[in-house]
Amino acid sequence: MTARLIDGKALAAQVRAEVAARAAVLAAAGRRPALAVIRVGADPASEVYVRNKVAACKAAGIHSIHESYGDSLTEAELLGRIDALNRDDAVHGILVQLPLPAHIDAQRVIEAIAPSKDVDGFHVASAGALLVGRPGFRPCTPLGCMRMLAHIGMAQLRGKHAVVVGRSNIVGKPMALMLLAADATVTIAHSGTPDLAATCRQADVLIAAVGKQRMITGDMIKPGAAIIDVGINRLPDGTLCGDVDFAAASEAAGWITPVPGGVGPMTIAMLLSNTVQACEQA
């Protein structure tokens, strides 16, 4: 292995300590940051994610309100809950865990959250603010990736080519915009990209966010590149692996994130950071 590891767990702990210090300043002034987390249905992965988010809030001194509903909750009822939380001055951030059951229009639900409380950064107003370079909440996973790049001295990317593999609203698209804002030359690759390997080989910064285990192979890595692996895929034996073939990529890359212990912990840390920011701005 030649690549240096970007330790997401350690960096996330640092971010969480910074967030806890900001939360303590707010608490001393009588303002307790609070995050409402809503889950609907019985997706087991979501249950784990929400539990982790609630525990992370507690550790950082952020009050969390956890609401869990069964599959029978209607869209109108969910919109009613969001309306009440929007009006509640004691709540600073609102997160509706995705995916939602099929009978609920997720985009309509996201658009119902007040942009000032949209700590996930999924509202169209937040996405628009990112697009035009105005202040607003940034989605937590790409924000965490940018923090990792800053940590290895790559906050500024002028002259660098960044390739984002994946084009989701949650990761790929906002990731590309953040890299562009850092002056990178940005390519977004996806399932319809003709020669993905050749495109990836141009990347000084490669962000893999497709959700396909080990699809980025060693021959797709430019020597010395920084590799950020957003993928979390469960193998048949129960272990987790990323979208990047870690062992092979480590031979060529300059920097690489592990899975687990890479981007995952950063996502939660940035959610806490956005929540404290929402309280600071309230």
Ligand code: GUN
């Ligand atoms: N489901 C998977 N990732 C996320 C996330 O970052 N936010 C929400 N709300 N749901 C998710």
